[in-house]
Amino acid sequence: MSMRSASTLAAAAAITAALSACAPVPGPSGYAPAPPAAFNAADFGWSTRTGTAGIAGSVAYGRDGQSFACTGSVALTPDTPYTRARFQTLYGSTDQAAVPEAVIRARTVADPNGDYRSYVRSATCANGRFRFDGLPDGGWFLITPVSAGGDRIVLMRHVVTRAGTTANVTL
Numbered sequence: 001m002s003m004r005s006a007s008t009l010a011a012a013a014a015i016t017a018a019l020s021a022c023a024p025v026p027g028p029s030g031y032a033p034a035p036p037a038a039f040n041a042a043d044f045g046w047s048t049r050t051g052t053a054g055i056a057g058s059v060a061y062g063r064d065g066q067s068f069a070c071t072g073s074v075a076l077t078p079d080t081p082y083t084r085a086r087f088q089t090l091y092g093s094t095d096q097a098a099v100p101e102a103v104i105r106a107r108t109v110a111d112p113n114g115d116y117r118s119y120v121r122s123a124t125c126a127n128g129r130f131r132f133d134g135l136p137d138g139g140w141f142l143i144t145p146v147s148a149g150g151d152r153i154v155l156m157r158h159v160v161t162r163a164g165t166t167a168n169v170t171l
Contacts (some may be wrong), residue, residue: 039114
């Protein structure tokens, strides 16, 4: 191997090692925290519009032979860089998850003071059903706590809405 090839390989190895050091490292529970994303109100602007899309949902979560029921309202949070990073950290996924509430509360997110609550829509979960209407096109995170009498589990699922259609979702 020539001296030039050896130095090129050494440089490539150094770059690879440096980039690997920047990658998220899975924590003890196996999830990798998301890279931080700053809260930016402009990222939420699309979600404040009225649209013709909807979400009709039901809760049918079960585990270990137990059926879980809604124990609160269902939150609908716009998908933005900030909420995506936040939910990756809290739930270990931006697709879907079922995580004990205590685990979520114990996790730390970047920029925890970003106040996105005014962009979150809420619906009552009655008899395991909920509905959101008048939504604009876009990505959303559905979140609801459920229980079978013991500790609560928080269900999260990513949903995409399209004009003139209703997404049917089962959590």
